[in-house]
Amino acid sequence: MSMPGSFSPHAPSSPKMAPTATASSASAADVKKPDAFLRPPLRLGESSDAYSLHSTSTNAPGRFYDDDPAELPGSGGDDDDLPPLYTDEPSADGVRDPLLQIQDLHSKQHGLVPPHLVVPATGNEYHIDRRLDADPSFLQRHIEACAEIPPRAFVRLRGTHTEPVRRGDKTERQTHVDFDVRLELTPFLYSDIATHTSWRTLRTADNFAKVRRGTVFATRAPGFGGARAPGGVVTALEAGRPGLAEWCHRYCASHAGLKTFQLRREVTGWNEDLVRTKLETLVRATGYQGHVAVTFPLQGETVTVYNDAATNRWRLLRWVRVLCVLTLTILLTWPWLFFRTARFEVAVVEWPLSRRREGTAGRRDYVSLSEEQWYNMWARAVRRAVLERRQGTLDQGDLVAAEGAQGATFEGQTEAQAVAGNAVGNFVRAGVSAMNAVNVRFGWGGDH
Secondary structure: OOOOOOOOOOOOOOOOOOOOOOOOOOOOOOOOOOOOOOOOOOOOOOOOOOOEOOOOOOOOOEOOOOOOOOOOOOOOOOHHHOOOOOOOOOOOOOEOOHHHHHHHHHHOEOEOOOOOEEOOOOOOEEEEOHHHHHOHHHHHHHHHHHHOOOOEEEEEEEEEEEEEEEEOOEEEEEEEEEEEEEEEOHHHHEEEOOOOEEOOEEEEOOOOOOEOEEEOOOEOOEOOOEOOOHHHOOOOOOOOOOOHHHHHHHHHHOOOOEEEEEEEEEEEOOOHHHHHHHHHHHHHOOOOOOEEEEEOOEEOOEEEEEOOOHHHHHHOOHHHHHHHHHOOOHHHHHHHHHHHEEEEEEEEEEEEOEEEOOOOOOOEEEOOOOHHHHHHHHHHHHHHHHHOOOEEEOOHHHHHHHHHOHHHHOOOOOHHHHHHHHHHHHHHHHHHHHHHHHHHHHOOOOOO
16 A cells, blocks of 8 residues: 555544544644654554553653754854754653654564564464463463554455457356455554554453364363363363463463464454445446455454474475475375364454444444445545556555545535535545554555
8 A cells, every 4th residue: 555645644533433532742832843853653562451452552752852063053143043942841741752653663563572474465474482382471462462463454346257268179268357456444443543542352262162272173162062172281161261361371381292372353343245235336337247246355364373393383384385285295294283283263352343332222333434434435436446447455545536536526516415525525534644554554665
């Protein structure tokens, strides 16, 4: 996703956003800054509670100084030629040091330890570190840190058609891609992206859920229809749902030669059927007669911790996997690894886009935008991309271009439609700012 330089990553408050705590900032009277000084980037490395992950940063405000060195021209003469000085003491609210925020951004990009492998196609991470095998507290803090990083959620709209192709004496049907565009939902996982506030929750598997609990196959908890886990870790029936700390302790206490602990990220509260219907209707309105597919892929859906063993390091090497396939030894190695590995797949972090409103039937509160608001924000840009047969991810530039062409595209609109258009424009501007912030968070412009 590209990021136009003319947009600031600080989003104006959207009228439909859920109420959140506002981040403290210094007033213009307290801190005077020259025009060339950029506003600090978003704070992305805040700490979080193990169970309630809806916290905001409590970092102490940074300080800015201007010592006015003597060698600067005019330092002892006309003060009008000098840029305004920063205050020696910040206000009570303070201004955060942008350099420290950038350091926090990179230091907590992948939890407490860097990943051993990140799969480019899926964004899934694999970690190998001895501390994660021996220290339950360290493993717990690592999982909690990874839970603070959202998955990259997308809406993918793809149109294809088939054509007959003559190959020798045979006629085959070949699929051609007419358009393939993606729209990112990640900015809308935050109720206030400037303060990194969301509704995410970290939970463990319910006792009745069929998951791998240090086992080879998915099973329920002992006493709830499940079998006792191997290795002697569980010696009695479950008394309540084990928390993350307990599962980390069981993982470290397991004597299995090969074992994994997995965190799964989920995006919930999004009406996929409604969005799919609206996008398909929008495409058909352009006269398109091909096959339309609307999917909702996730990048970085899982974080998997492997215990530090030579076998686990070898199984993550691409050339080893290719060699096993080419030599057909995968027929032996895959079953051996499958039955040899004890898997703990009990941790899930949910990133809701909406949740049910308490005391009401069928009504929901949205963390940022509803499906209708999101569609109204993107509809013009999507229609334009489909007609241009685009392939790739739509970004802020597409929103701005579509908004700029609004008058030429929708001439003769009524006053009520104009008012609605202004509301959509507000969502567009807020969406552009939010996506700018996500670009800062994850980086942009790299090779794919």
